[in-house]
Amino acid sequence: MPVIAVTGHLDLAPDTARAVRTALDALLAPYPAAELTGxxxxxxxxxxxxxxxxxxxxxxxxAVLPGPDYPPPPTDPADRAAFDRLRAAAHRVLVLPATRLDPAAYAAANDRLLHLADRLIAVWDGRPGNGPGGTADMVAAARAAGLPVDVLWPPGSSRTGRLP
Known part of the structure; x- marks a missing residue:
């Protein structure tokens, strides 16, 4: 049963988000739904x-959440609604014990994702990251652990530069 984890940028431009979703659908298509865990x-x-x-x-x-207070306020109402909907739909929610949502908490969540996964999908522009807990750090850790990594960055993709 394949277990595929994800890492990627928060600030995808709208056209990029649509292209990424199409690419994700194509990447997941070969896996039978009954056997796949994301x-x-x-x-x-x-x-x-x-x-x-x-x-x-x-x-x-x-769902692997860095701590019981995740997501941190303030959260965009649309992002919060998506989070609540996805959390409710998750087969299982694993909440890590971080009391502060700092880079160490996000790095711990990423570490847990990597330990659970057989493969990693990275929605990543290939640029250096901002340190522990970021996309570049996660990709480097997955590669160091010998985990297969699929980098998705469709042609023409961009980031807004505005973080939620």
């Missing part, structure tokens, strides 16, 4: 798009 932290952007694609296939979703 693992996501349910963050805005790539994580949400992946979780939606997993559920649209009828597969199981495992």
């Amino acid at each position: 693992v996501s932290c349910l963050a805005p952007g790539a994580d949400t798009l992946f979780a939606e694609a997993v559920l649209a296939r009828g597969a199981r979703l495992l």
Whole structure:
């Protein structure tokens, strides 16, 4: 039973989000829904798009949350609604014990995702990251662990530069 985790940017431009969702659907298509589990932290952007694609296939979703206070306020109402909907639809929700949602908490959540996964999908522009807990860090850790990594960055993709 394949377990596929996701990492990726939060600040995808709208056209990029649509292209990424199409690419995710194509990447997940070969996996029978009854055998697939997707693992996501349910963050805005790539994580949400992946979780939606997993559920649209009828597969199981495992949510890994960095702490009981995730997502941190203030949260955009649309992002919060998506998070709440996806969390409710998840087959299982694993809440880590972080009392502060800092880079260490996000790095711990990423570490848990990698330990659960057979493969990682990275919605990543290939640029260096902002340190522990970010997309570049997650890709490097997956590769160091020998985990297969599929990088998705459709031609013409861009980021808004505005983080949720």
